Amino acid sequence: MLIDTMLYHIGRYSLMLKSVISKPERFSMYYKETLRQMDGIGVGSAFIVVLISLFIGAVTAVQFAYQLGDSFVPTYYIGYIVRDIAIIEMAPTITCLVLAGKVGSNIAAEIGGMRQKEHIDAMEIMGVNTASYLIMPKLVAAIVVIPMLVALAAFVSICGGYLATVLTGAVSHSEYILGIRSFFIPNNVTIMFVKALVFAFILTTVSAYQGYHVKGGSIELGEASTNAVVVSDVLILVFDYLLAVLLT
Amino acid sequence: MIRTENLVKTFGDNEVLKGITTEFHAGKNNLIIGRSGAGKTVLLKLLVGLFKPTEGTVYYNDVDYFSLNPRQLREIRMQVGMLFQGNALFDSMTVEENIRFPLDMFTKMTQKEKQDRVNYCLERVNLEGVNPRYPSEVSGGMQKRVGIARAIVLEPKYLFCDEPNSGLDPETAIVIDELIADITKEQNITTVINTHDMNSVMGIGDKIILMKNGHVVWDGDKNEVMESDSEVLQHFIFASPFLKRLREDALTLRHQGD
Numbered sequence: 001m002l003i004d005t006m007l008y009h010i011g012r013y014s015l016m017l018k019s020v021i022s023k024p025e026r027f028s029m030y031y032k033e034t035l036r037q038m039d040g041i042g043v044g045s046a047f048i049v050v051l052i053s054l055f056i057g058a059v060t061a062v063q064f065a066y067q068l069g070d071s072f073v074p075t076y077y078i079g080y081i082v083r084d085i086a087i088i089e090m091a092p093t094i095t096c097l098v099l100a101g102k103v104g105s106n107i108a109a110e111i112g113g114m115r116q117k118e119h120i121d122a123m124e125i126m127g128v129n130t131a132s133y134l135i136m137p138k139l140v141a142a143i144v145v146i147p148m149l150v151a152l153a154a155f156v157s158i159c160g161g162y163l164a165t166v167l168t169g170a171v172s173h174s175e176y177i178l179g180i181r182s183f184f185i186p187n188n189v190t191i192m193f194v195k196a197l198v199f200a201f202i203l204t205t206v207s208a209y210q211g212y213h214v215k216g217g218s219i220e221l222g223e224a225s226t227n228a229v230v231v232s233d234v235l236i237l238v239f240d241y242l243l244a245v246l247l248t
Numbered sequence: 249m250i251r252t253e254n255l256v257k258t259f260g261d262n263e264v265l266k267g268i269t270t271e272f273h274a275g276k277n278n279l280i281i282g283r284s285g286a287g288k289t290v291l292l293k294l295l296v297g298l299f300k301p302t303e304g305t306v307y308y309n310d311v312d313y314f315s316l317n318p319r320q321l322r323e324i325r326m327q328v329g330m331l332f333q334g335n336a337l338f339d340s341m342t343v344e345e346n347i348r349f350p351l352d353m354f355t356k357m358t359q360k361e362k363q364d365r366v367n368y369c370l371e372r373v374n375l376e377g378v379n380p381r382y383p384s385e386v387s388g389g390m391q392k393r394v395g396i397a398r399a400i401v402l403e404p405k406y407l408f409c410d411e412p413n414s415g416l417d418p419e420t421a422i423v424i425d426e427l428i429a430d431i432t433k434e435q436n437i438t439t440v441i442n443t444h445d446m447n448s449v450m451g452i453g454d455k456i457i458l459m460k461n462g463h464v465v466w467d468g469d470k471n472e473v474m475e476s477d478s479e480v481l482q483h484f485i486f487a488s489p490f491l492k493r494l495r496e497d498a499l500t501l502r503h504q505g506d
Contacts, residue, residue: 026353122336125296126350126402127325 013209019131020139020205030137037141041103045149048102049095053153056090057082057160065170075171079179082161087188088248091154093240096199099146100232104207107138108228111211112221120212135208139201146200147193154192191247198239203232249273250295250406250438254304257290264290266462267304274405275436277429277452279443282459283484288442289410291459295440296330296408297321308406326354329399331428333411335391337383337398343370344379347398354402369397373427389420393427400431407432409441413448421445425452446485449473458484474498 024030061082068075111134114120123130158180165171171179207228214224255268264287272278272295280288293299295306297313306313308324316324337346344366351362370376373393383391392412399407409428413421425445429452432439441448449456453470458481466481473485474495486492 029352117339118332118334118336119338121298122330122332124298125325125328125330125408126353127322128353 009209012213013205016131016135016209016212017205019129020135020208022129022132024132024136025128030133033133033137034140037138038145040106041099041138041141042145042149045099045102046152048098049149049153050156052094052098053086053091053156054160054163056094057086057157057162058164060085060090060157061161061165062168062170065165074175076175076179076182078165078171079158079161079176080182081179083158083180083184084188086154086157086161087192089240090157091150092192092195092199093236095150095153096146096196096203096236097233099149099200100203100207100236101229103142104203104228104232105225107204107207108211108214108225109221111135111208112214112224113211115212115214116217116221131212135205135212138208139204142200142204143197147196150192150196187247191243194247195240195243198243199236202235202239206232206235249309250440251307251310252291252295252304253307255291255294255301255306256303257287257294257299258302264462265294265301268459268462268464269304270457270464270467272438272440273455274438275433276439276454277432278438278440278455278457279449279453280440280457280459281443281449281484284444286459287462288459292408292410292440292442296328297325326350326402327405329402329404329407331392331395331399331407331409331412333414335383335395337391337394339383341382342379343375343381343383343386343394346383346394347401350398350402365401366397369401372400372431373397388415389417389424392416392420392424396424396427396431400435403435405437407437407439409439409443411442411444413443413445418447422447422451428452446488446491449485460484 061078064078064081065075068077111120114134120130120134123133162176166173166176210224210228210231214220250272252268252270255265256263257265268287268291280291282288290299294301297306300314305315308327311320311324313321313324337343338349341349347366347369348362351357351365355362357365366379367376370379373396375390375393375397378386378390378394383394386394407428412424412428416424425448428439428441431437441452443449450470450473453473455469456467456473457464458466460480466476466478468476473481476482486495
């Protein structure tokens, strides 16, 4: 039964993706919509991403400083650990989990509301490929903007670690800077961007799928919005593990 | 002209349409009437292709709608306008943007040509000057008229209206009916209207089909409604005690005149 349901959703999701990836009826309309979505996803999410990253960087640094305690591990390792945790894991994963909540639920509610108010039917009768017009601009916007947000999150996390440790005297300015410049592996940045792209694709398309196929009234719309966040989060964590295995 | 041939539609075990064969003619207001749950909306959604039939098909001027490829389907759909029961106006767009949307999406008109076309459509539905307002800022009757303006902006050959008078006061409802009827005649459109409104039936019903339990049980025009002795029609049309008494009075007067 569970497998039947899963296969049903995977099949319907695949068919939706096939409709999404098609030639736009009017490129200028899609372009305008993509810019609007970039503003919503990027600018609209920047504040929350910065806030969360700042504190996560700070907490990571403080916790690691506490773990080091009186050990023989050099204190400049705090900068090194904060940098690598931020780049490899915290920035892409936590940022995208947060965006699944903020952007994903918004996408599901927006598209679901349009389904319920017959806006999607109206567009289809006009001859618009609604899956493409409603989802592709969001997908393109997310794929462009979310890696930028993730890079911003990584930078702010490292800054957060600096503020939490250097300002409290746990480590000196020069030690922290030495730490974030030590043992740098450029491939980690590639891993961060690959994760950001995959997670952006997941959270956008899964949320759009939930909204696009919503039926019923406000309760079902609420459920679709919740499912968008829950399913996106679960898939982000599963793919986080798979990418970690594949890329490291 | 639109023709349906043995249309059957089932949802699970529930057979909603049970073999509808009928015709809707160009230049006429074709009304689908019937009680709630009779299958009117399902029939309308089948006619516009939002549902696929379980059996049978729909012909647009002898072209089988459900055998078209996506490109041909898009060409037909560009000839279709629809007024929804809830208007389905895009609430994040202004009135002008709503009406211009199909032009932006499907035509290569210049900005000036689009503007002129939008203004013409707004004038046609007597709504000049509301271009910058949002749908939520205009009344229900005005929203209907914006919906009509959007439906006719691409000069459709087929116009579908789902309960165009629902939620409107009788006076506004008559205005909307007359507007749809005028546009139908002017542009020789095949108009199909799904309605409960008896004023519409008696006012603009060039062709009327009455549906009951997924079947067409009566077929005629507004002039035949009063004369028909079909029990199922009389039961539906004169369900209101007020209308029933009016009819009895009219028949009595006619007998007295004879």
